[in-house]
Amino acid sequence: MNQNTGKTVLILGANSDVAKQCIRQYVQNGFSVIAASRNTKSLEDFTILNNLAAPQVTIMYFDAADFDSHPQFYAALPVKPHIVIYAAGYLVDNRKAMMDFKGARQMMEVNYMGGVSILNLVATDQSNSNLERIVGLSSLSGVRGRKSNFVYGSTKAAFTQYLAGLRQELASRSVVVNALVIGYIRTKINEGLELNESLMMEPEYVAGFIVNAGNSFTIVPNFKWKIIYHILRLLPESLAAKLP
Template sequence: MSKIVLVLGANSDVAKEAILLYLHKGYQVVAASRSTADIEAFMAARKAPAGLLIITYFDATAFDSHPQFYASLPAKPHIVVYAAGFQVTNEQALVDWEGSYRMMQVHYAGAVSILNLIITDCSNNHLERIIGLSSLSGVRGRKSNFVYGSTKAAFTQYLAGLRQYLFARKITVNVIVAGYIRSKMTAGLDLPESLLMEPAFIARSIVDAGSGFTIVPGFKWKLIHQVLKYLPEKLAARLP
């Protein structure tokens, strides 16, 4: 029997590319999202392998629905990918509480809600990996995006603790710390073309994740990640 991958937030551009890669490798994939019709259209257009994909409804912010969602899965997953995302600009987040709160719900509270259910399910003895799609924005607070970045930082820290919690059970936890991705979330933003990465490139980092915790796709972004982590505060304060 093929291993089962549960992808939460499956309509993100990166998640859809990861689903295709998993399918081509022979995994069974449960693609969970609010936008089931969009996933169906994408998979049909890309001629996804038939018979290995189940598309189901999942709302990261509908916390009360998570127990029933998990209980209704056709099979328990070997691998879980959390890729749900939502973003408003920092300027909007500062004056629009609903936008700020939704980012908190999607990136952090929703992840904690569903992943806690998954890891405390004692009947699933074949869970082997959890992967979270985070962001370089969560590495260091910056004045241009600190509201969004704080939600990603919280998610990354949750995954870091989860990795330690699951160590004795030999369950690997990875976080993908991605830079700028060419996607529907970044469409319209003024971002440097030379730093934009394609969703398929990030997806390969998910599917090929190894044993290390932090995975930073792209050589340029690995350097930026290190600079952000260790830059003195006086210099970091001058960042956009």
């Protein structure tokens, strides 16, 4: 239902499957969306396919790992956002990340460093009286180090901790910061991986938790993943070491 909010959402890394569904749902709820990504062509195709034309959606080029470009990008925004979502993500196989640091570094730059770079600009812009919420997409992989994905998981763990501190920093301005801690999603980034089908979530389902985020810091979509999240947090090290 269109609520005619007149508010603007900035989605960084907007070409992900979840982010695209956020675009659609936010527009349906009456928001304007600034969709930012390196792949602007894919975003243009998506907006045309879903009849999400301007002025509902503005598409901008954004490279999460090009830190020097972030101040210019932020200054060029057509309007200061009410809500900012950091959805940029990158994943390589853990063995590859260990053998070739280029893959590990790219995960660090996109999953963590890029988020810190651009969100620091957002958070320290005292002139933006519009800002109400920042949502960062994290992962269950960052809850506990595991043999199969600890390099990727470390980038998500660092990002979650950054968001936790940012939430405290912005509390005095009544800006809510949420960390969406996500399990398996049927998306491009997970194609080819052998994942438990019963735990897979659809991008549209996950996007709903972002669009309808409340005041809690940690948001874990799906009750099965909530259970797994709490088990991972509380599992003794002797048992955690036996996880794949």
